[in-house]
Amino acid sequence: MGNVPTKLDQESNxxxxxxxxxxxxVTGEEVRARGKRTTSLVGSILSNNRVRSxxxxxxxxRKKSTREKEEQKEDNARKLVIRFDETVDGGYLAxxxxxxxxxxxxxxxxxxxxxxxxxxxxxxxxxxxxxxxWTKEEVTxxxxxxxxHAPFNEHVEEYEDVPVGNLKDPxxxxxxxxxxxxxxxxxxxxxxxxxxxxxxxxxxxxxxNNAYLEQKYDDRRDQSTTTHKFLPNDELKYELYKNGAECPxxxxxIPGPLNYSKCCQQPICTECFVQIKRADPHxxxxxxxxxxxxxxxxxxxxxxxxxxxxxxxxxxxxNFSVTYTPPEERKVGINGQHPNSFIxxxxxxxxxxxxxxxxxxxxxxxxxxxxxxxxxxxxxxxxATAIHVSNRLIGPHRTATTGSDDSQSESTSRAGGRxxxxxxxxxxxxxxxMVNEAIRLSLQDEKRKRKESKKN
Numbered sequence: 471m472g473n474v475p476t477k478l479d480q481e482s483n484x485x486x487x488x489x490x491x492x493x494x495x496v497t498g499e500e501v502r503a504r505g506k507r508t509t510s511l512v513g514s515i516l517s518n519n520r521v522r523s524x525x526x527x528x529x530x531x532r533k534k535s536t537r538e539k540e541e542q543k544e545d546n547a548r549k550l551v552i553r554f555d556e557t558v559d560g561g562y563l564a565x566x567x568x569x570x571x572x573x574x575x576x577x578x579x580x581x582x583x584x585x586x587x588x589x590x591x592x593x594x595x596x597x598x599x600x601x602x603x604w605t606k607e608e609v610t611x612x613x614x615x616x617x618x619h620a621p622f623n624e625h626v627e628e629y630e631d632v633p634v635g636n637l638k639d640p641x642x643x644x645x646x647x648x649x650x651x652x653x654x655x656x657x658x659x660x661x662x663x664x665x666x667x668x669x670x671x672x673x674x675x676x677x678x679n680n681a682y683l684e685q686k687y688d689d690r691r692d693q694s695t696t697t698h699k700f701l702p703n704d705e706l707k708y709e710l711y712k713n714g715a716e717c718p719x720x721x722x723x724i725p726g727p728l729n730y731s732k733c734c735q736q737p738i739c740t741e742c743f744v745q746i747k748r749a750d751p752h753x754x755x756x757x758x759x760x761x762x763x764x765x766x767x768x769x770x771x772x773x774x775x776x777x778x779x780x781x782x783x784x785x786x787x788x789n790f791s792v793t794y795t796p797p798e799e800r801k802v803g804i805n806g807q808h809p810n811s812f813i814x815x816x817x818x819x820x821x822x823x824x825x826x827x828x829x830x831x832x833x834x835x836x837x838x839x840x841x842x843x844x845x846x847x848x849x850x851x852x853x854a855t856a857i858h859v860s861n862r863l864i865g866p867h868r869t870a871t872t873g874s875d876d877s878q879s880e881s882t883s884r885a886g887g888r889x890x891x892x893x894x895x896x897x898x899x900x901x902x903x904m905v906n907e908a909i910r911l912s913l914q915d916e917k918r919k920r921k922e923s924k925k926n
């Protein structure tokens with residue numbers, strides 16, 4: 471029979487009675503049954519976490535596919551292209567390019583509408599410097615030589631050796647290396663998309679730049695009048711830059727009027743303002759006690775996560791916001807007169823209109839991002855607890871061979887029932903932990919539902 475002991479060998483070698491075998495087997499069956507019951511609790515919590523995650527992600531709308539997300543990103547990138555026929559008060563609806571595209575994460579539609587409604591200063595083409603002694607002819611000549619958008623960095627190190635294929639073809643899965651793992655394929659797909667989007671945005675802006683230069687060239691050939699209605703005449707060019715100011719953050723000379731911080735009345739251009747945002751979700755920065763062990767973030771209560779409002783870059787006042795007073799004497803472009811027919815006027819009785827815009831106004835999804843991060847940490851904590859308990863169950867009580875079962879029964883009978891008592895206490899404790907975890911998750915879910923019902 472080899473190394474496997476027969477029943478006769480066990481009875482003769484172990485010297486055990488039939489009754490002791492029966493009681494040990496019953497004890498083993500009870501342990502296994504309770505272990506299965508506790509393991510089912512583990513599986514229930516893990517599955518409930520997955521269902522809760524899917525329901526929260528799909529709330530209000532179905533979950534978008536990868537292709538739909540990519541199309542949305544392309545649509546946002548198109549809206550960040552400066553178009554010379556989309557002008558408000560001599561400025562534009564898209565940034566000049568002082569900051570890279572990756573840092574532009576505000577809600578594009580909201581900012582465009584604020585500029586069109588003249589509640590936020592438009593994006594202007596900046597000057598590196600300005601001399602008040604310049605004549606009108608000198609200012610006009612300098613402005614005529616300004617590019618519509620800042621030069622792009624065409625050689626981004628991250629995108630080197632990344633295949634982009636035909637940019638006119640919307641599908642590029644054939645560029646992904648199929649020999650990689652599924653996870654690596656997804657990473658490569660995302661990197662290829664980012665490289666293609668970078669190249670596309672360069673092409674879109676270059677096409678608009680060429681159209682802008684062609685129109686300016688046509689105007690220069692016929693100097694008697696400005697042919698295109700959205701190209702500024704010389705009066706508007708001079709009016710824009712003679713009343714400008716330097717932004718204290720980017721140190722560029724921007725046509726006025728600029729936005730002003732509401733707290734300390736410091737100027738700030740719109741391109742710098744849209745960079746200011748809330749901090750990413752994090753736990754409060756408590757004072758660290760070096761004598762006590764520091765808890766890992768996964769062990770902390772996810773509901774303690776916060777997202778601190780942005781502070782003023784000048785005086786550090788929280789809840790940063792800016793005010794803007796639109797120029798009544800220069801209402802040109804969208805909802806105003808054509809830039810090519812601008813005539814300077816003097817306003818004797820000015821009706822002061824101040825508009826206030828906060829950094830949260832242009833990123834209204836900050837709260838949903840905070841709740842998503844809280845839910846992610848809660849799932850991570852619950853999964854870690856469930857896996858930890860499951861490992862404890864499998865470790866001491868689950869064995870693979872008949873020999874180990876008999877060995878456990880033998881040790882149980884020799885211990886005179888003490889091991890059985892310890893096993894029962896351990897399983898009771900594990901069951902209690904799992905029930906408490908299930909109750910905690912249920913209470914969190916109920917609390918979240920009450921908050922959402924109050925908002926609605």
